[in-house]
Amino acid sequence: xxxxxxxxxxxxxxxxxxxxxxxxxxxxxxxxxxxxxxxxxxxxxxxxxxxxxxxxxxxxxxxxxxxxxxxxxxxxxxxxxxxxxxxxxxxxxxxxxxxxxxxxxxxxxxxxxxxxxxxxxxxxxxxxxxxxxxxxxxxxxxxxxxxxxxxxxxxxxxxxxxxxxxxxxxxxxxxxxxxxxxxxxxxxxxxxxxxxxxxxxxxxxxxxxxxxxxxxxxxxxxxxxxxxxxxxxxxxxxxxxxxxxxxxxxxxxxxxxxxxxxxxxxxxxxxxxxxxxxxxxxxxxxxxxxxxxxxxxxxxxxxxxxxxxxxxxxxxxxxxxxxxxxxxxxxxxxxxxxxxxxxxxxxxxxxxxxxxxxxxxxxxxxxxxxxxxxxxxxxxxxxxxxxxxxxxxxxxxxxxxxxxxxxxxxxxxxxxx
Numbered sequence: 455x456x457x458x459x460x461x462x463x464x465x466x467x468x469x470x471x472x473x474x475x476x477x478x479x480x481x482x483x484x485x486x487x488x489x490x491x492x493x494x495x496x497x498x499x500x501x502x503x504x505x506x507x508x509x510x511x512x513x514x515x516x517x518x519x520x521x522x523x524x525x526x527x528x529x530x531x532x533x534x535x536x537x538x539x540x541x542x543x544x545x546x547x548x549x550x551x552x553x554x555x556x557x558x559x560x561x562x563x564x565x566x567x568x569x570x571x572x573x574x575x576x577x578x579x580x581x582x583x584x585x586x587x588x589x590x591x592x593x594x595x596x597x598x599x600x601x602x603x604x605x606x607x608x609x610x611x612x613x614x615x616x617x618x619x620x621x622x623x624x625x626x627x628x629x630x631x632x633x634x635x636x637x638x639x640x641x642x643x644x645x646x647x648x649x650x651x652x653x654x655x656x657x658x659x660x661x662x663x664x665x666x667x668x669x670x671x672x673x674x675x676x677x678x679x680x681x682x683x684x685x686x687x688x689x690x691x692x693x694x695x696x697x698x699x700x701x702x703x704x705x706x707x708x709x710x711x712x713x714x715x716x717x718x719x720x721x722x723x724x725x726x727x728x729x730x731x732x733x734x735x736x737x738x739x740x741x742x743x744x745x746x747x748x749x750x751x752x753x754x755x756x757x758x759x760x761x762x763x764x765x766x767x768x769x770x771x772x773x774x775x776x777x778x779x780x781x782x783x784x785x786x787x788x789x790x791x792x793x794x795x796x797x798x799x800x801x802x803x804x805x806x807x808x809x810x811x812x813x814x815x816x817x818x819x820x821x822x823x824x825x826x827x828x829x830x831x832x833x834x835x836x837x838x839x840x841x842x843x844x845x846x847x848x849x850x851x852x853x854x855x856x857x858x859x860x861x862x863x864x865x866x867x868x869x870x871x
Contacts, residue, residue: 490543490579495586497539498523505529507592507835508713508772510779517694517709519585520570522629524713525592534590535563543578549585566590595715596620596628597867599723599841601667604654606647613639615650618667618690629712631667632695637704638686641674651688651845657863658724658811666863669845671730671761671854684738685856687849691842693781705784705850713772714839716869717832721767721797721816721841723865728809730857731758741853761855762806764847765799767867769818771825772838782840784850794827794837795820804847811861841865 498514498521500506507524514523525531538546538560546559549572564571570589577583603619615635620628633652638645647653649672657666669688678684683704694709733741741749742756750756771792774780782790797816820827831837843862846854 491577491582492541493544493575493577493582493584494541495521495538495546495573495575496541498588499537499539500534501537502534505534508779510773510777513779516586520587520589522570522589522591525590527592529590529592531567531590531592532565533563534566535561536588537561538573540575541577545576547574547576548572549574591627591629593622593626593628595713596622597716597718597869599865601631601654601657601863602665604665607636613643613645613650614647615639615645616647616653618654629692632691632693632708634686634689634695634704634708636695637707638672638674641678641681641683641686642672651686652690655861666724666861667843669763669843669860669862671846671849671856671858673856679738682736683852684736685734685846685849685852685854687844687846687854687858688860689842689844689849690862692840708784708850710768710782710787710840710842711770711772711838712840713835714769714837715832715835716867717827717829718767718769718795718797718818718839718867718869720818720868721865722814722868724811724813724863725763725765725799725803725807726809726811726861727763727803727806727845728859729761729763729806730855730859731761732857733759733761733855734853736852759855760805761858762801762804762847763799763858763860764804764842764844765814765816765860765862767797767816767818767839767841768793769795769827769837769839771831771836773836781838787840787842791824793823794825795823809859811863839867841867 495516498516500512503509503512505525507526511523540546547555548557548559550556555574559573570587573586575584599620601618603621604616606614607617608614618631622628635650635652638650651672652669654665655668657664667690669690671685671687674683674686691710692712695707735741739751741759742753743759744750744756770782772780780792795818797818803814845858845860848854
């Protein structure tokens, strides 16, 4: 295919998904599963280990149209030559700022110092194309989160939902927050942005530029019920969300955490929580408590089953004993052997604040974990930090009260000096 034709098709290609690490391509990370129509980057390889903040990022699995790799603060970003693992038979090209294809891309050095660079992948049969923007981030670790930078994932196409990014005091991009809004969009694509589980709200201070994050447990409609996922809790976290596996294994699709080079000692901020009394389980049945405190589906004479929210933060090893990349997900986060410290919201605040803002301070516990904190591991960027919030604590198991709403604002991680 001629370069001019590639450029033309590329400009008509599907718009980028602007949410955090979300991808509407249902691929798995094996070449055997690929078809001639797939045009995916599956892995990015960085051969110069000296520039990487986390050495295991030399091989990065790609779950997004906008992958980002973290580098050392003093890394030279002007000449980075990534290698790409593609779906079988696919080809990759560099794209310039004017959306023109400018040549083959594999192992070609580009200047990333002024932001991300675009690439186009062409499928084996030449009939499918996908645009990616690869970025490298060498910013200092952020410990204060304000949630004021919000935008729609797509200004035109549905599903439309809000995405959140964290900026520094100079307005420079630090990282993007993750939600499962993309997964909800599969089930209810026609929903308005404020009807998704995670959306912006008024923060604790007055003023047009002071926003918070609202998380609401929602029904997922007929499609979600058919898939035995009848509800979606509002969630908000650091890390990645792999939308490609969201229907098969939703809890494993949430990858919690980003590399962190400080030891957190306290998590503090503002929250409000108003639980709903419309609690349902994974079978979409309303739940109540009988006189003995046991679950029942009988409403008459029984008490509504209580919902609760969840806010916690964890510090964990991001490389396993064999040297492989490791991350927490919705399945292993309660018990992972690689957790070294954790701060969790109290039971009183989890139960609700009658919708009123409350300030909280949560100390990190480093004593009740088998793996102990190690300063040498910290110095080698061997830890990742994750902040997680959910409007229904059991939402990962599709249990929660429809309408339960958690709001958060001005979160800060106090770290050891």
